[in-house]
Amino acid sequence: MQLRNIEYVLGIAETGSFSQAAKRLYISQPALSQAIQRLEDELGAKLFIRKNKETSLTRAGELFVEDAKKILMLSEQIRKKMDDIRNVKEGEISVGISQYNGQIYFSNILIKYKKLYPNIKITILEDFSSVLERKLAMGELDFALFTAPVGAGDFLCDHLFFEEILLATPRDHPVADALAPSPGRFGSVRLSWFRDDAFVLMKPGHRFRAVTDALFRQAGIAPPVVFESRSSNTIQSFITGGIGIGFITTTGQRNTPPQWQSAYYHLEDVDARREHVIAHNRDGYLSHAARAFIGLAKEICADQFAYSGDETSPS
Template sequence: MELRQFQYTLQIAEERNFSRAAEKLHIAQPSLSQQLSKLEQELGVMLFQRNTSSVELTHAGESFIVHARKIMDAVEQLRQEMDDISKLRSGRVIVGSMPITGSHLLPYVLPVFKETHPGIQITLLEDTSLNLEKLTASGGTDLSLLSLPLQEPSLTYVPIGEEQILLAVPPGHPLASRTSTSGGVRMEELQEEPFIVLKKGQGFRKLTVGLCQEAGFEPKIVFESNNIETVQSLVAAGMGITLVPRFIARAKRSELIPVYVPLAEPVPSRTLVIAYRKGRYLSKAAEAFIDTFKETLTSRMGQD
């Protein structure tokens, strides 16, 4: 068996089509078919069931794909480790990010990283928290910016910062005048309030609902959105209230601005982390990105 045969088989399994797989691999389709047949003859089993309309994995093929992925991942990690040894100033890091949190933090992190490590390429993937955990567990990303708790047991993480949670209310709301000196707003006081939250699949929605449940009530959700900016605009327009991470609290130059009010002690917060798969080799480039993220985040927290 050859490594390229593993690669070819994985691509066919992903595309379920020989023509598309050959195109992605930049080889001729007859060559791809020939290599697969050679592999199947060596193994003594059929890996794919072919017909005129589809290509499906056989039982043997499904087992082969599981092991082939592990082998190719191990080979890639070995190459990366050897590359780090020979070229300390080069590398590539695939970073997963929650769109909302990433859009507020990465514009500060990436320029600093690019300036200090110009030879390292960063590839950014944005998705929901749930999908990012799956991507990171399967090796689709090297690192992912997430918040605790993590659902995927195969992941580990490096904490990079603690972020205070604020209450956002419309201007003129009875709670808008609360300050930290007056003790802030207790979560129990929000039981009858209409909540505007992010849609399911986003980590901060789960945190919001969890804080309400800890306070003994289910939030009365009146609107949902995929976009935290839309959520804040609806709050500012008087349609309800919401919880907002401090880093995402809208800049004062925005037209529709909610009033941000501190919550009572113990002040809720979320822990931002850089997650990666347990046992995965972290390249020097990945370690440098984590360090830059932590340093930049600490600097931003000091300015706020």
């Protein structure tokens, strides 16, 4: 059995199609079918069922795929270890980022890392967190930058920084008149005060929605939700426009255009922050180049986000 045969099986299992797998693997469909037939003959078991243009795994195929993923990961680890032995200053790393993380801090890390290790090849994948987690679990990424909570997966996470979550309301919300003047830009409120207010939130399944739902549970409230979106910019504009109230991170607030700025408040009765982490597979091999990147990321984030209060922005 050869590694390319394992890659063929995984390609078909992931796409659910011989034709789609053939395109991904840069092989003709007849050649792919023949390779799978030879492998099935060698194993003495059918791996796939092809019916009505659909392809599914047999029970033997499911077991094969389960171990095949581990084999490919081990193969990749061996290659990375050999790269490390040849030269610590050379090699390659693969990193996953979300669009949000790419905007607020990743470029700072990347610029400094490339200066320190100019001969390290860096492959960057920007995608949804769910996709990055799947790639990380498969061993296709060395590490990925996430906002917690990290989903199901056998990952180790290194803390990067905490980011405060603010409550955002229209400027004419009655709470503004009820608060005493604050020495900072933002006053402080209790989330429990807003149990009857209408909220605009990220859609279920979005990582930030999981965080804000947890805030409601901490406050012991279940307020009405009048709108859900996949865009934080849309939510901010709806809050400013008086559709409802919602949440925004301190970074998001600083990057909001002046015309969409609303009123913002610290939340004093809940743990209103979310954690940024850099995660890697518990069973994966981290090269010296990868470890150097993680160490640099922690150092830069600790410096960039070491601020407190309303008046100070990160350096």
